Amino acid sequence: MLRLRQIAFFLWTYLAMAVIGIGGVPLIVTRRSAMWVVKAWSHATFWGARWIMGIRVEVRGREFAPKGAALVAAKHQSMMDIIFPFIDFPAACFVLKQELMWAPILGWYAWRIRMIPVDRAAGAAALKKMVRQTRDRLDSSTQIVIYPEGTRTQPGADADYKPGIAAIYRDLGDVPVHLIATNSGLCWPARGIDFRPGTVVFEFLEPIPAGLKRGAFMQELQNRIETASRALL
Secondary structure, eight states: OHHHHHHHHHHHHHHHHHHHHHHTGGGTTSHHHHHHHHHHHHHHHHHHHHHTSOEEEEEEOGGGSOOSSEEEEEOOSSTHHHHHHHHHSSSEEEEEEGGGGGSTTHHHHHHHHTOEEEOTTSTHHHHHHHHHHHHHHHTTTOEEEEOTTSSOOOTTOOOOOOTHHHHHHHHHOSOOEEEEEEOGGGTSOSSSSOOOOEEEEEEEEEEEOTTOOHHHHHHHHHHHHHHHHHHTO
């Protein structure tokens, strides 16, 4: 029975993506309307998670959630971590690998929502471009979400935080970094369809204030997110 529910939820998620994504193509005329379509799919996916797979979502630490434009560093264990900001934030935007911008349909929405693509092979030039685009998006009252690990990791696995966020933090100068811990990988695997019923927690942590030195910032970032995420396991 569990396998049938897993297959049903997998099909629900991607069929909803296809139907809502293709049906919403005529709405990709403004950022606001494109965001509306993405939010519709996000809500449909979380509905399926709850009622097909038995995955509940709990949000903690609301007092630390960003209000308006913000830079957000989040733990990344599953696809659920990407969906959650579209539901919880008014205008989410991600730092993502450049190849996704060229994907059919998905890429069209990414361009219109003004995601921040990163060419990982471009080195320092890509980093400078990412920092510049981040400042531009913040000026547009956007909640910019970055996953410091760069990829999904298994719950409890050792983390490898990349330095890109430190460059953004240093360049912005006066902007704190909001933090999100999670245990989403317990219910939604990084890969495959072995979904599990349970409660996924997204926990906002106290933001890291502006002005820390690079080393201190990276240590504080990793310690806070990893400690809180492990406590949720």
